[in-house]
Amino acid sequence: MKKNIFDRLQGGEAVPYTDPQHFQISEAAARTTKLLIELNATADTEKVRQLWGEISGEPLDATSMIQIPVYVNIGKFTRIGKNVYINHLCSMLDMGTITIGDNVLIGPKVNLLSEEHPVNPAERKALMVKPVVIKNGAWIGAGATILPGVTVGENSIVAAGAVVNKNVPDNTIVGGIPAKIIKQID
Template structure:
């Protein structure tokens, strides 16, 4: 069986732009961009929920909120739990999968990125992906960036403007660029 480009990315393969299946990425992103027009044109929670289900293929739980505008490149690989709040102007690049567990708070202008390019210049015209997991009851402050392959632990706090380059342990507060532990939560 041939894997589609997203299955290949999620299994750890780096996909060069010259790959014959690379066009699937642009096609999926175009589909999502068209659907985002409707989501970002409403503030009605029921309409946002309906539009999100069109994008992601999953209904957003009635206890969860996405405040438009929101930006997502594919959407099919983002899972949002119950009692989650995603504030205005967040960007979710989800080709590597984003999992947001229950009771998570995400501030405005947060970037969650699962995609990356190789560092070596000769290999840079390619795309890789690693999953991001935001565990239960975590809080991500305004303008924070979560990079590919990161797990933010249960009850953790990522302060505003932080750039998370390493996993965040449960029950800690991290801050800075790169984010470092500044406090343990009892």
């Protein structure tokens, strides 16, 4: 049986826009967009949880909260742990998978990006993915961007506005563009 485009991407394949399976991405994104319109139009916390469950395929834990609006392109590749707070305007591109551990704080206007394009201009219209992992107890500050393939370590802090292109060790504060280690947390 031929793998679907999402399996191929997550397996490390760069998939061009001309790929015959590319329509699967558009179909999945359209389904998610329809649900996001409804999710982002409600102030009812339980309705947000229910709709997030439809988008991701996994219910949002009762101890976690997503402030609207929130944006995700596919959704079924995002996992959110317990006691997580996601502030307004979080944007997630999740075809490479996004895993958010327990006790995580995500500030407003944060970008979690698991998708990228090849550097070579001749291949740039292809899509590639790498997972993003936010480990337990991490805090992602307002306006920070986490790039594909990055793991933010346990209890670490990403300063507001940082662009993180390398893994963040556990118990570390990083900041800047590109993010650099500022200090260790005792």
